Structures are given as C-alpha cells and as structure tokens.
Amino acid sequence: MFEKRRCHFTHIFELFARYIYVIVVTVITVCLNLADAILRDEEFVSRVKRFLGGEVSAEGVMILVAAGILLAVSALMLLYCAFRWRYTFVSAEENTLIYETGKFLKKRVAIPFEKINTIDMGRNLFERLVGTCRLKIDTGAYSTSQEKNQSEMNLVFTLAEADEIRGYILRRAEADADAEAALGSEKNPIVSKEPDWVIRAGAGDFILYGLTSSSVWKLFWMIVLGVMCVAELAEGLLAQTAEAVLPFAEDAIETVTQHNLFTLVLLLAAVYLGTAIVSDVYTMVWASIRFYGFRVAREGRSVIVRYGLITEKNYTLQVRNIHALIVRQNLFQQMLGRCSVEAVCMGFGDEKDETALLLPIIKQSKLNALLGVILPEYVTEMNIRPRKRAGLLFHAVLPVVIWAAVCAGICAVCAWLEIPKALPVALSVVAVAVRLLSGVLAYRNTALDWNERVVSVQCGGLIKRVYRIRTDAVQEVQVNTDLIKRLFGIGTYYVHYHGPTFNNTSIAPHLSDAFFAELADTVED
Amino acid sequence: MEFQRVDKKAKTKWRFSRIMALIFVVLPLAALAVFFGASIAEDGAGTVVGWIVAGVLVVQQVLQIFLYPPIEYIQWQYLIAPDRIEIKKGIFYKTHTVIPISRIQHVAVTQGVLQRPFRLSTVQIHTAGDVMEIQELNTAVAEEICSRLQKRVNVKAGQALDAAAADGREE
Structure with a gap:
C-alpha cells in the first residue's frame, strides 16, 4: 500500500487550461453583446476614463472592461483549480486504489486493482518540459467509459511517480493471494523496469504508413476548413480572392469541358494523384511525429505500447481485457x-478518436509471427469457407446498377439545365467504376471463420477489416435475410461482441446462410 | 426442443396499437401531406403528390393492421434451450439471433401501457453487447421465462467460477 499523495502542482495549470478557452469565448461574447449598453452608460465610461487618468477611446474602454472581466474570472478559476489540486489525492489500501477529490463536495472512488483495465501514461510537450506525466486509469465501467467517455482517474504526476504507481498497480493486479500478502509487507512500491521491446517501428515504416494511409478526403476537408477560417478572420479577403479567381476558373472549366471523355477521366485521375501526393507527404510527416519510437512489449499479462515525439503515449493493456483485434487495410x-x-480493449481511451494501436503498419505475411510474440491468443489462420457466387450480385451488381441509374439521372438533370454534359458524364464513369471495384473487392474480402478461441470476421471493399474476436467475448450472433437473399440462400452475419462501447458489432454481408448453426454452436461452447 | 410462438392475443394487441397509430399519427400526417401538397403548387400537381403521399401512408398502415399481424405471429418464434436462446422475427427481412446463456448479464420483464389490457409482457435479455427482446408473451409466461433464465444464468456463472477455481488449483 502507499500513502495519500497529491498530484504535481502543474496539474493546476493543466486544469486551468481546460477552462481558459471557454472563459475567453464567454467573456468576449458577453462583452460584444453588452458593448452598446455599456458605452451608452456615460457615467460608467467617464468613471473608467478618470480611473485611467487620460483620454481613452470608446473601443479602448470596452477592451479594458473585457480584459478586466477576463482577468477576474481567470483568477477565480485559477483559485478553484488550485483548490481542486489541494484536495485531490491518490492512495492504495489493501486491494484497492483510492481516488479522493473535493473539500465541500467530496468524491471518493475505490477501484479494485483487478478491475483496472488500462493504464495510460501520456506526455504532451508541456508535460515533457516540466518532467511530468498524465496518468489515466480506466475500468471500462459503463457510467464513465461508455456513457461519459471519460477515465475514472486522470491526473498529473512526476514521471517517476507515475511509473511507480503504474508498476504498483500492475503487480497488485497480477498478484495472487500469497504474493499479495508478500507485497503488502514491502515498504517501497515497486518501480517497473524498462520492458523488453519486441516490436519497434522504424523510419521506413512511417514512410510506408504515409504512402499507404493518407486520406485525400481528410486533406480536402482541411482545405475547406482553412478557407472557412480565412473567411471568418479576414472579411472581404475571400470575396476578393473569389473575384480574382472565378474568371480563371470559368475559363478553365470551359477549356476542360471541350475535351473528350477519355481526356477528362485522365484529368480527374491526375488531379486525384496530385492531391494524393500532397496528402501522402503530410501523412508521412504526421506519422513520423505521432508514432516516433513506436515500440510494443509483452510483460506478463499486459501489453505495453509506447510512441510519440511531441506527445508521448505510453499505455498498458491487460490481455484479459482485450476482447478483439481489428486488422485494417486500405x-x-x-x-x-x-x-x-x-486492439479493442475494455475501458481504453477517454477521447473519441483514441484507439489502442498495436502495430501501425506491418507486412501481412508477418502478422501471425508478430502476434505470436505479443498476443499469441489471437494467432489464427483464416480458413475461408466457400462463398456463393450469388454474393457478387448483392456486393457489386445491384449497387452498380443503382449507382448507374442515379448517375444517369444526374446527367439527365444537367442536360435539362443546359450544363455541359462532359464533366458530369466523366464524374459518373469514375463513380460507377469505383463502386464496381469496391463491390468486387468486398465480395472477394468477405469471409467468416471460427474456432474454439477466435471468431474471425473479414469484410470491406476499398477498406478491408478483419475482426479477430475472442470467442468468449462474442455476446450473440445473428443472421439477417430478405426475400431475394432467401432465394439464393444468402444472409448477412452480425457478430455482437463485448467492447468498450455499447453494441460493438462486426458484419459479414452476403454469405451462405448455411454456416449459421455451426457458428452458433461454437459460440455457445 | 421446438420453437415457441408468442401469445395469441399478440395479434389483437398489434392491431389495436396500429389502429391507435393510424388515428393519432398517420391520419394527421396524411392530412398535412395533402395540405402542404396543395399549398406548394397551385397547378394541381402538388395536390396529386400530396394525395399520393397520404394514400401510401394510409395503405401501409392498413396493411400493418389487417395483413401483417397473422404473418408476424407465424414468423415471431423463440426457443429457450439449456445452453442458448434463439429468436426469429421479421416478415420480409428475417432475423435469426442466437444468444448463449452464459453471456446473459441480466433478464427483465417490461409491460407497456398498451400491453397491460391484454396481459402481455416483453422479456428483455441483456448481454454485454446488446439487448434482445421476446415481445408479446403472456405475463405469467414472461415471468416464468425470466425466473427460469435467471436460474440458468446463476448455474452457468457457478459452473464458470468452479472451472476457474479448478484451473487455479491445477496451476
């Protein structure tokens, strides 16, 4: 056990930083709304001017009032954060981690060590400069992880202290009754040693990650966001730019639409390629910074993952709480x-887009060998069961026919509106081709396999996903059919598994419905 | 073991609840469609579109009242085996669900306002991943199923604990 300990004092500023954005926005909004009323109050304005002892413009008075309110509110908030820090403690008793906070409104959370699912040690740039570390502890309880998307404990300690607490929790969680008693007699908490890293990512991996993981759409939305920000900040700038650019754009569209269909499709492909190259470079740089020094280790019943150049991530996942692995391939x-x-791990993450990444990019042929080192529980060879050819009808043929009909409708509307038809036709050809490719790939990729340990669900076209779900984490299996699918003996399989959010489901569409009974039997066992 | 059907009174309950929906939701919506259709376009085309939308809404609800209940009664089936629960449902889109007993977290019986006059209830089966329902069961049957499932869940949990303890001793 260890005595009550308080967080590092920088926790005050980190708490304050969470509120400052809201404070600034609220004060500015309130001041802007009240500006007219305040400025009309001549007595107040003259009093401010007398206080400052000089001539100040009306705007100057308003800015000073806003700054004054901002300072006062910030000071109060800083005091509140310091108060919270002063009365927040962590301690350990018997087999429980205790988290206490508050003086008037007291809160005490007792977490049994064996219920702790994830210990996440993250360090942003500020924390690295001052030598601290954010320690987040998750149990995966519905009321926090799933309902509020929060961690049970989210505090800042010095790096040594955080490492000490992590090591202590891990040892206590793993200890059996005898070892626990032995551990109880120890006076000093155990400091965990540097783990034996079994997987490390290098520069080549990041380049490959950038080349294969970039998202052109992400880049597109970033450009749209950038343009909106510019429009918001500099009123008139966007209109001026549009005025200057539009004649060129109109000329360009006119020139482009005069070309034949083949040239247009080539042109669209070239535009896509150009955007993809910019996106690749951005993703490479981003991946190199984010995943810098990526390494994975298996320590007893835990998997430890560390990475990051500016913000360092260091999370420990309990193997028993990893319920599935998701293998992704674009x-x-x-x-x-x-x-x-x-990894799909109970209780991991308090941020929406946070995923427990185990391997950012690896050769598919080496997947089982690498998993054999860190998570042998999930090593399995996919035994693809024969798929029905009718599946192609639902994966590719029907969707392509629907897409083609929609595209034809759009082209007809464009022709009716007297818009040059070359561009919509070219776009339609590309869209239908992409849908066909996606459908054929989905047909090829979709598969289902199961054994006593793992249920594997493979799906997706352009983005392929393989879910390797621990058989005992599967909660229910379902097969859905409709009138047409029943004619071909085809169904869509839904495998619901126990995950960090409610209703985690993997879907294998348009497979033979004859597998269902066997799959259900395996899950029951 | 054979699949069981829901209570026979379910057909009447479905009809009654759908008639209520027709009176309080579908007919007002249909009237709104006709009204908006007429006000959007003055040349009569809007009125026609409005009447078509209203007609589709009413016909669909009438089908739900008269045609679907007997089919649903045949399609809605459940099986409670020693190790699993199976539920089949749907008219055009059929769903077959299997829930292993060992994955059940808890079981609940609920009774809605419209179920009460018919003495019908719904059994809710909660797992860690989803909630499944066996609807329109006689209240006594639902309560009996609930207690039977609860006992089986306890037995399974006990077996799992014994197995874990045996594993621990072997280690």
Whole structure:
C-alpha cells in the first residue's frame, strides 16, 4: 500500500487550461453583446476614463472592461483549480486504489486493482518540459467509459511517480493471494523496469504508413476548413480572392469541358494523384511525429505500447481485457500486402478518436509471427469457407446498377439545365467504376471463420477489416435475410461482441446462410 | 426442443396499437401531406403528390393492421434451450439471433401501457453487447421465462467460477 499523495502542482495549470478557452469565448461574447449598453452608460465610461487618468477611446474602454472581466474570472478559476489540486489525492489500501477529490463536495472512488483495465501514461510537450506525466486509469465501467467517455482517474504526476504507481498497480493486479500478502509487507512500491521491446517501428515504416494511409478526403476537408477560417478572420479577403479567381476558373472549366471523355477521366485521375501526393507527404510527416519510437512489449499479462515525439503515449493493456483485434487495410495496403492492427480493449481511451494501436503498419505475411510474440491468443489462420457466387450480385451488381441509374439521372438533370454534359458524364464513369471495384473487392474480402478461441470476421471493399474476436467475448450472433437473399440462400452475419462501447458489432454481408448453426454452436461452447 | 410462438392475443394487441397509430399519427400526417401538397403548387400537381403521399401512408398502415399481424405471429418464434436462446422475427427481412446463456448479464420483464389490457409482457435479455427482446408473451409466461433464465444464468456463472477455481488449483 502507499500513502495519500497529491498530484504535481502543474496539474493546476493543466486544469486551468481546460477552462481558459471557454472563459475567453464567454467573456468576449458577453462583452460584444453588452458593448452598446455599456458605452451608452456615460457615467460608467467617464468613471473608467478618470480611473485611467487620460483620454481613452470608446473601443479602448470596452477592451479594458473585457480584459478586466477576463482577468477576474481567470483568477477565480485559477483559485478553484488550485483548490481542486489541494484536495485531490491518490492512495492504495489493501486491494484497492483510492481516488479522493473535493473539500465541500467530496468524491471518493475505490477501484479494485483487478478491475483496472488500462493504464495510460501520456506526455504532451508541456508535460515533457516540466518532467511530468498524465496518468489515466480506466475500468471500462459503463457510467464513465461508455456513457461519459471519460477515465475514472486522470491526473498529473512526476514521471517517476507515475511509473511507480503504474508498476504498483500492475503487480497488485497480477498478484495472487500469497504474493499479495508478500507485497503488502514491502515498504517501497515497486518501480517497473524498462520492458523488453519486441516490436519497434522504424523510419521506413512511417514512410510506408504515409504512402499507404493518407486520406485525400481528410486533406480536402482541411482545405475547406482553412478557407472557412480565412473567411471568418479576414472579411472581404475571400470575396476578393473569389473575384480574382472565378474568371480563371470559368475559363478553365470551359477549356476542360471541350475535351473528350477519355481526356477528362485522365484529368480527374491526375488531379486525384496530385492531391494524393500532397496528402501522402503530410501523412508521412504526421506519422513520423505521432508514432516516433513506436515500440510494443509483452510483460506478463499486459501489453505495453509506447510512441510519440511531441506527445508521448505510453499505455498498458491487460490481455484479459482485450476482447478483439481489428486488422485494417486500405486499398494501397491491400495491394502492398501491409496492414495495421488495433486492439479493442475494455475501458481504453477517454477521447473519441483514441484507439489502442498495436502495430501501425506491418507486412501481412508477418502478422501471425508478430502476434505470436505479443498476443499469441489471437494467432489464427483464416480458413475461408466457400462463398456463393450469388454474393457478387448483392456486393457489386445491384449497387452498380443503382449507382448507374442515379448517375444517369444526374446527367439527365444537367442536360435539362443546359450544363455541359462532359464533366458530369466523366464524374459518373469514375463513380460507377469505383463502386464496381469496391463491390468486387468486398465480395472477394468477405469471409467468416471460427474456432474454439477466435471468431474471425473479414469484410470491406476499398477498406478491408478483419475482426479477430475472442470467442468468449462474442455476446450473440445473428443472421439477417430478405426475400431475394432467401432465394439464393444468402444472409448477412452480425457478430455482437463485448467492447468498450455499447453494441460493438462486426458484419459479414452476403454469405451462405448455411454456416449459421455451426457458428452458433461454437459460440455457445 | 421446438420453437415457441408468442401469445395469441399478440395479434389483437398489434392491431389495436396500429389502429391507435393510424388515428393519432398517420391520419394527421396524411392530412398535412395533402395540405402542404396543395399549398406548394397551385397547378394541381402538388395536390396529386400530396394525395399520393397520404394514400401510401394510409395503405401501409392498413396493411400493418389487417395483413401483417397473422404473418408476424407465424414468423415471431423463440426457443429457450439449456445452453442458448434463439429468436426469429421479421416478415420480409428475417432475423435469426442466437444468444448463449452464459453471456446473459441480466433478464427483465417490461409491460407497456398498451400491453397491460391484454396481459402481455416483453422479456428483455441483456448481454454485454446488446439487448434482445421476446415481445408479446403472456405475463405469467414472461415471468416464468425470466425466473427460469435467471436460474440458468446463476448455474452457468457457478459452473464458470468452479472451472476457474479448478484451473487455479491445477496451476
């Protein structure tokens, strides 16, 4: 056990930083709304001017009032954060981690060590400069992880202290009754040693990750966001730019639409390629910074993952709480035989997009060998059961026919509105071709396999996903059919598994419905 | 073991609840469609579209009242085996669900306002991943199923604990 201890004092500023944005926005909004009323109050304005002892413009008075309110509110908030820090403690008793906070409104959370699922040690730039570390502890309880998307404990300690607490929790969680008693007699908490890293990612991996994982859409939305920000900040700038650019754009569209269909499709492909190259470079740089020094280790019943150049991530996952692995592959990764692996772990993460990444990018052929080292529980060879050819009808033929009909409708509307038809036709050809490719790939990729340990669900077209779900984490299996599918003996399989959010489901569409009974039997066992 | 059907009174309950929906939801919506259709376009095309939308809404609800209940009664089936629960449902889109008993977290019986006059209840089966329902069961049957499932869950949990303890001793 260890005595009550308080967080590092920088926790005050980190708490304050969470509120400052809200404070600034609220004060500015309130001041802007009240500006007219305040400025009309001549007595108040003259009093401010007398206080400052000089001539100040009306705007100057308003800015000073806003700054004054901001300072006062910030000072109060800083005091509140200091108060919270003063009365927040962590301690350990018997087999429980205790988290206490508050003086008037007291809160005491007791977490049994064996219920702790994830210990996440993250360090942003500020924390690295001052030598501290954010320690987050998750149990995966519905009321916090799933309902509020929060961690049970989210505090800042010095790096040594955080490491000490992590080591202590891990040892206590793993200890059996005898070892626990022995551990209880120890006076000093155990400091965990540097783990034996079994997987390390290098520069080559990041380049490959950038080349294969970039998202052109993400870049597109970033450009849209950038333009909106510019429009918001500099009123008139966007209109001026549009005025200057529009004649050129109109000329360009006119020139483009005069070309034949083949040239237009080539042109669209070239535009896509250009955007993809910019996006690739951005993703490479981003991946190199984010995943810098990526390493994975298996320590007893835990998997430890560390990475990050500016913000350092260091999380420890309890193997018993990893309920599934998701192997992802986009189109480029499918072509190059690469994939990324993430764990579905109870209680991990208090941020929406946070995933427990195990391997950012690896050769697909080495997947089982690498998993054999860190998570042998999930090593399995996918035994693809024969799929029905009718599946192609639902994966590719029907969707392509629907897409083609929609595109034809759009082209007809464009022709009716007297818009040059070359561009919509070219776009339609590309869209239908992409849908066809996606459908054929989905047909090829969709598969289902199961054994006593793992249920594997493979799905997706352009982005392929393989779910390796621990058989005992599968909660229910379902097969859905409709009138047409029943004619062909085809169904869509839903495998619901126990995950960090409610209703985690993996879907294998348009497979033979004859497998269902066997799959259900395996899950029952 | 054979699949069981829901209570026979379910058909009447479905009809009654759908008639209520027709009176309080569908007919007002249909009237709104006709009204908006007429006000949007003055040349009569809007009125026609409005009447078509209203007609589709009413016909669909009438089908739900008269045609679907007997089919649903045949399609809605459940099986409570020693190790699993199976539920089949749907008219056009059929769903077959299997829930292993060992994955059940808890079981609940609920009774809605419209179920009460017919003495019908719904059994809710909560797992860690989802909630499944066996609807329109006689209240006594629902309560009996609930207690039977609860006992089986306890037995399974006990077996799992014994197995874990045996594993621990072997280690």
